[in-house]
Amino acid sequence: MKNRLRVLRAEREWSQADLAQRLEVSRQSVNAIETGKFDPSLPLAFKLARLFETSIEAIFSDEG
Amino acid sequence: MICSTNNPAQRRFFYRFAVAMLLYAALLVPTILAFVHYRPAGLMAYALAVLPALPILGMLIVIGLYLAEEKDEFIRNLQIQSLLGGIGLTLALVSVWGFMENFTRVPRLDLFLVYPIFWGFVGISAFVVWMRNR
Numbered sequence: 001m002k003n004r005l006r007v008l009r010a011e012r013e014w015s016q017a018d019l020a021q022r023l024e025v026s027r028q029s030v031n032a033i034e035t036g037k038f039d040p041s042l043p044l045a046f047k048l049a050r051l052f053e054t055s056i057e058a059i060f061s062d063e064g
Numbered sequence: 065m066i067c068s069t070n071n072p073a074q075r076r077f078f079y080r081f082a083v084a085m086l087l088y089a090a091l092l093v094p095t096i097l098a099f100v101h102y103r104p105a106g107l108m109a110y111a112l113a114v115l116p117a118l119p120i121l122g123m124l125i126v127i128g129l130y131l132a133e134e135k136d137e138f139i140r141n142l143q144i145q146s147l148l149g150g151i152g153l154t155l156a157l158v159s160v161w162g163f164m165e166n167f168t169r170v171p172r173l174d175l176f177l178v179y180p181i182f183w184g185f186v187g188i189s190a191f192v193v194w195m196r197n198r
Contacts, residue, residue: 026071029138032197038138 002061005034008052022051071139077130084126088119120179142193149189154182 009019016034020027023044032038040048049056095116098104104112127147134140158178164170 025136026139028197029136032138037197038141041137044137 001036001039002063003034003036003059005030005048005059008054008059009034019051023047071134071136073130073133073135076133077126080126080129081123084119084122087122088116091119092116142190142197145193146186146190149193150182150186153185153189154178157181157185 009016014022016030017027020030023030025044029038033040045056045060048059052059095112098112131140131143134143158173161170161173165172
């Protein structure tokens, strides 16, 4: 699944490790989600959306 | 096992696993000595023979607890893939070996070896899973 995590992270100048710490997951998880290798569960997607103060649809896209 | 730093579920897993391993060693030695020196028979022999296997059952429960307690869903997913790979490879090996034992002259595979073989395969599987998800 495509996502805008890298952009959102860059806007806040967070490293993958910073985001991982905020999400309480491993850096490997953040990397896997960011590169589209792993689709997060709904609870984790909501957590991401809340963290970036946006909607899930604004982060993830199932098109293209 | 695929390890990530600062993971409380993994720390608990390694601690519990080590305790089970120590229990295994602690039960295996006296069991062997009891069979060598006292040659127990009947129900006592069965009960004694099962004793060292109990910590191994404990290790399987420890794996279940870890999977239930692992909060990082990506890491949990990788661990489940590694364990499934290990289970699949072990079943494949013992099935093929079983038929070879029936029809050829391959040496007999002792059943107690299946468990360490399983962990060897989990290790190989974890390496492949990790390389694919780096």
